[in-house]
Every structure is written in C-alpha cells, then in structure tokens.
Amino acid sequence: MHQPAITGSGVFTPNQIITNDELVVAFNAYADKFNAENAEAIASGDIEAIAHSSADFILSASGIEQRYVMEKESILNPDIMFPKLRSRSDDEPGIMAEMAIDACNKALAQAGRTAEEVDLVICAASNHERAYPAIAVEIQDLLGAGGFAFDMNVACSSATFGLQAAADMIRAGSVKCALVVNPEICSGHLEWRDRDCHFIFGDVCTATVIERAEEAKGAHFLVHSTKCATQFSNNIRNNNGYLRRSHTDMEDRRDMQFMQNGRKVFKEVLPLVVNHIQGHLADAGASADDLKRLWLHQANKSMNDFIGRKVLGRVPVEGEQPNILQDYANTSSAGSIIAFSKYSDDMQPGDKGVICSFGAGYSVGSVLVERA
Numbered sequence: 001m002h003q004p005a006i007t008g009s010g011v012f013t014p015n016q017i018i019t020n021d022e023l024v025v026a027f028n029a030y031a032d033k034f035n036a037e038n039a040e041a042i043a044s045g046d047i048e049a050i051a052h053s054s055a056d057f058i059l060s061a062s063g064i065e066q067r068y069v070m071e072k073e074s075i076l077n078p079d080i081m082f083p084k085l086r087s088r089s090d091d092e093p094g095i096m097a098e099m100a101i102d103a104c105n106k107a108l109a110q111a112g113r114t115a116e117e118v119d120l121v122i123c124a125a126s127n128h129e130r131a132y133p134a135i136a137v138e139i140q141d142l143l144g145a146g147g148f149a150f151d152m153n154v155a156c157s158s159a160t161f162g163l164q165a166a167a168d169m170i171r172a173g174s175v176k177c178a179l180v181v182n183p184e185i186c187s188g189h190l191e192w193r194d195r196d197c198h199f200i201f202g203d204v205c206t207a208t209v210i211e212r213a214e215e216a217k218g219a220h221f222l223v224h225s226t227k228c229a230t231q232f233s234n235n236i237r238n239n240n241g242y243l244r245r246s247h248t249d250m251e252d253r254r255d256m257q258f259m260q261n262g263r264k265v266f267k268e269v270l271p272l273v274v275n276h277i278q279g280h281l282a283d284a285g286a287s288a289d290d291l292k293r294l295w296l297h298q299a300n301k302s303m304n305d306f307i308g309r310k311v312l313g314r315v316p317v318e319g320e321q322p323n324i325l326q327d328y329a330n331t332s333s334a335g336s337i338i339a340f341s342k343y344s345d346d347m348q349p350g351d352k353g354v355i356c357s358f359g360a361g362y363s364v365g366s367v368l369v370e371r372a
Contacts, residue, residue, distance in 0.1 A: 005213035005372065007220040020064070062329075096123070097135060127238075157357045177210075180207070189201075294321040
C-alpha cells in the first residue's frame with residue numbers, strides 16, 4: 001500500500017467579471033420588461049410580478065460580491081440572460097478541456113511533474129459539455145498524459161469524490177500520479193432570470209495533482225483519509241439531459257436549469273455536513289483541536305460560518321475557515337479546491353486540515369490532509 005499525497009494545485013480564472021451592481025442592473029431591466037409585457041396577467045393575479053434585486057440583497061443573502069464568467073455580454077443582456085459561447089468544430093479542443101489545460105499545467109508545475117508522468121486523469125464536475133467522448137480523455141490527449149481517464153459527476157462534491165477515487169487507486173498501486181480536474185461553467189446551468197438564485201454561480205477550473213508521497217518532489221499534503229456519503233434529495237435539481245428532446249414538452253422549462261429549495265437545503269445539508277466531518281475525524285482518530293484549517297465548499301458564507309462553528313466548537317479565528325466566494329461566487333465542485341490552493345502555503349509541517357465539499361444529491365465528501 002502506498003501513501004497518497006497532494007503535491008500541486010492550480011486554478012484557471014476567466015478574465016471576465018460581473019459585479020453585483022452590473023448583475024442587478026441587467027436583472028432589474030429584465031424584470032421591468034417582463035412585468036410590462038405581462039401587466040394584464042399580473043393585474044388579474046394569474047402570474048406574479050418579478051421584484052427587483054439589489055446588490056445589498058445579494059451580499060446579505062450569500063456573501064458574494066462578484067463572479068468570474070466565460071462570457072459576460074449575453075448574461076447581462078435582458079433579452080438573452082445566459083452565456084453565448086462560440087460553437088467549436090469537433091477538431092477543436094472543447095471549452096472545458098481548454099480551461100482544464102491551464103489549471104492542470106499550473107498544478108503540474110507546482111508538483112514538479114510533467115504531463116507524461118501522469119497516468120490517471122479524472123474530470124470531476126457538475127456539468128459536462130457532452131456525454132462522450134469523455135472530457136477527461138480529451139484532457140489526457142491534449143496534455144499528452146498516459147494511462148487512462150474518465151469523467152465523474154457528483155455535483156458540488158465532485159472534486160472530493162474524485163480525490164477519494166484517485167487516492168484509493170494510488171494506495172492500491174494501480175496508478176502513480178493522478179490529475180483531478182474540475183472545469184465548472186456554472187453560468188451555463190444557472191437561471192439568470194430567477195431573483196432567488198441569479199447571483200449564485202461563477203465559472204472557474206481547478207486541478208489537483210495527487211501521487212505517491214514517497215515520490216513527491218517538494219512540500220506536499222499527505223492524504224490521511226477520505227470519506228464520502230450520499231443521500232437522495234430533490235431539493236437541488238437540474239432536469240436537463242440527453243433525453244430532453246424525447247420529452248413531449250420541450251419548451252424552455254424552468255426545471256431544465258438549476259433549481260433549489262434554499263430553506264430545505266440549509267436545514268438538511270448543514271447537519272449532514274457537520275456530522276460527516278465529525279464522524280470522519282473520529283474514524284481517523286483525530287479531533288477538531290487537531291485542525292489548522294477547514295477548506296469548505298464555497299456555496300454560501302452563512303453556511304460555511306455555521307459549519308466552521310459547529311465543527312471547531314467555537315467561532316473560527318481569521319484564516320481558519322477561509323472564504324473565497326466573495327470573489328468567485330459558488331463555483332460548484334471547484335470552490336473548496338480554490339480555497340485550498342489559495343490558503344494552504346502558510347501551513348507548517350504537521351498542520352492538519354480538511355477539504356470538504358457538499359451539494360446536490362445530497363452529497364458530501366471530505367479529505368483529511370497533513371502538511372509534510
């Protein structure tokens with residue numbers, strides 16, 4: 001059995017930013033247009049008017065101040081309100097693979113590895129731009145990596161589930177060096193016309209190198225243990241998919257995009273995550289007092305603050321439970337990896353931390369690591 005270790009991480013950040021103020025201007029223009037076009041139905045009570053959004057509402061509800069996106073102009077167009085991405089030929093790299101290459105190269109550089117030394121690529125993300133061939137195999141090909149590759153989707157928990165899969169294969173000896181890649185174009189599945197969620201998501205890609213600890217070339221994080229769990233729920237759902245054209249009502253239904261029953265999610269997911277992390281620590285013979293850092297899924301500041309307090313048994317001090325969603329918004333599976341990548345360099349040998357992601361499914365995954 002081999003000891004797995006995280007030896008590098010990388011983040012690809014799009015170059016376009018949408019601030020809350022910009023988003024609110026676009027949304028309110030759409031709301032005014034919708035309300036004017038449906039004035040009679042609104043007056044008769046058949047449909048509800050769309051209320052205005054505000055930057056203060058967004059910040060207080062989520063802690064988000066801005067988000068990065070792959071395409072900004074169409075999202076902010078009240079007549080479109082979704083990203084319009086360039087069509088690509090089958091001979092061109094897909095947009096997810098293109099994002100992934102940037103993040104992978106950064107992670108490999110930090111690990112001191114070349115792509116030729118990689119023998120496993122896992123593309124773990126909430127939404128994949130096609131069913132097949134696998135995005136991971138395309139990434140493998142573009143990098144020039146060896147071995148094998150596959151896609152996986154466990155929604156916002158995809159990164160930690162991918163890390164567990166890679167760590168297990170490294171322990172067993174079936175692979176030596178793996179890349180877990182999380183290209184998330186969340187702007188594509190967000191309903192930008194829904195006041196309750198139009199501000200939640202952003203786009204990004206993260207990558208993590210995980211390999212045998214004895215072969216690490218520099219400072220690294222030992223992966224002591226991993227734990228994953230799922231529990232079925234409809235409270236976070238997206239009904240889009242390859243069977244869509246087979247449905248008898250193919251119009252642009254609301255349930256074809258991201259949908260969430262926010263209050264139920266808060267009520268049900270928070271204890272699930274807290275119990276999961278506490279159980280993971282107990283199984284590993286560790287305690288909250290052993291933790292230097294919590295790198296949590298970046299969905300909502302209030303959720304993270306609650307989890308941090310419950311797991312640590314006190315209010316986290318500055319830096320113990322870093323948030324990045326004020327800059328990136330919710331980036332699905334990539335969020336906890338962004339936090340890890342940006343807030344791990346100061347960890348000292350022997351310092352322990354937990355990477356944890358959670359979301360639709362419900363699903364929750366955690367990785368207990370130690371700086372070495």
